[in-house]
Amino acid sequence: MERASKSLQVMALLLLGGYVAFLxxxxxxxxxxxxxxxxxxxxxxxxxxxxxxxxxxxxxRAEHAIGILPHYRYWEGLSLLLHLQAADSxxxxxxxxxxxxxxxxxxxTSLGHAPAQPRTWLRIAQARAWLRYPPADVIAxxxxxxLTGRVEPSxxxxxxxxxxAYLPRMDAxxxxxxxxxxxxxxxxxxxxxxxxxxxGELSLSDIAPLLEDAHQDVLEEIEEAAGGAAR
Numbered sequence: 625m626e627r628a629s630k631s632l633q634v635m636a637l638l639l640l641g642g643y644v645a646f647l648x649x650x651x652x653x654x655x656x657x658x659x660x661x662x663x664x665x666x667x668x669x670x671x672x673x674x675x676x677x678x679x680x681x682x683x684x685r686a687e688h689a690i691g692i693l694p695h696y697r698y699w700e701g702l703s704l705l706l707h708l709q710a711a712d713s714x715x716x717x718x719x720x721x722x723x724x725x726x727x728x729x730x731x732x733t734s735l736g737h738a739p740a741q742p743r744t745w746l747r748i749a750q751a752r753a754w755l756r757y758p759p760a761d762v763i764a765x766x767x768x769x770x771l772t773g774r775v776e777p778s779x780x781x782x783x784x785x786x787x788x789a790y791l792p793r794m795d796a797x798x799x800x801x802x803x804x805x806x807x808x809x810x811x812x813x814x815x816x817x818x819x820x821x822x823x824g825e826l827s828l829s830d831i832a833p834l835l836e837d838a839h840q841d842v843l844e845e846i847e848e849a850a851g852g853a854a855r
Contacts (some may be wrong), residue, residue, distance in 0.1 A: 654693035661686050661701050668708075679709050696737035700744055703730035707747055710754075724751040742773030749786060759793040766790065770801045780809035781816050781825070788830045803834045810842060814849070821850040 661682050668674045674682070686702040689695075709715065710723035728751050731744045749765035766786060769779070787794075787802035794802070809817050820826040828850060835843040 650693045654689045658689035658698055665701055674708055679705055696734045699730050699734035703727045724755050727751050740772045742769045742776050745769035763790055777812050780813050785825055818849050
C-alpha cells in the first residue's frame with residue numbers, strides 16, 4: 625500500500641513537472657527566436673548602428689517571436705527596427721511612410737501592455753512628427769515620454785530638439801516640460817547642449833524665451849558657452 629502511494633506521488637510530480645514545462649515552453653521558444661534581435665538592439669544602443677541588410681531578417685524574427693508569445697518587449701523591438709528602416713533616407717518615400725506607420729502601431733501595442741516606456745513614447749512622437757500628424761498628437765506622445773521618464777540623459781538632446789520645434793503649439797504645462805528638460809540637460813549633459821548649439825541643432829533664439837524670466841543666470845551661462853564653442 626505504501627509503495628503504491630509513493631508511486632502515485634511520483635507520478636503526480638512527473639505530471640506536474642510536465643505541465644509546468646508545457647506552460648514554460650512558449651516563453652523559452654520565443655526568447656530563443658528573439659535572441660538575435662535582442663543582441664542587435666543592445667549593439668545598436670552601444671554603436672547607434674544596425675546594418676540595413678539585417679533589418680528585414682531581424683523584423684521577421686521579432687514577428688515570429690510575437691506569434692509565439694506577444695510579449696511587450698518583442699513589440700517594442702519590432703517598433704525600433706521598423707523605425708530604423710523608416711529613418712533610412714536611402715529607402716523610397718512610400719516605404720519610409722509605411723515603416724513609420726507600422727513602427728507607431730507596434731509601439732502602441734507594446735505600450736498597451738507596459739505604458740511606462742519613455743523611449744517608446746518618444747519614438748511615437750518622432751514618427752508622428754515626420755508623418756506630419758496634427759501637432760496635438762505629437763505633443764501628447766512627447767509629454768508622455770517625459771512623464772514616464774523625466775530624467776533620461778540619453779534622450780535629452782532628442783527631447784529638446786523635438787520639444788523646441790513644437791513649443792509654439794504647447795500650453796504652459798508643455799512649455800514647462802521643455803524648460804525642465806533643458807535645465808536637466810544643462811546640469812547633466814552640458815557638453816551635449818553646447819555641441820548641439822554649435823551644430824545648429826538647437827538655437828539660442830528658441831532657448832532664450834524659456835529661461836529669460838526665471839533662469840537668467842542659466843541663460844547667460846549657455847550664451848557664454850555657446851559663444852566660446854563657436855569661436
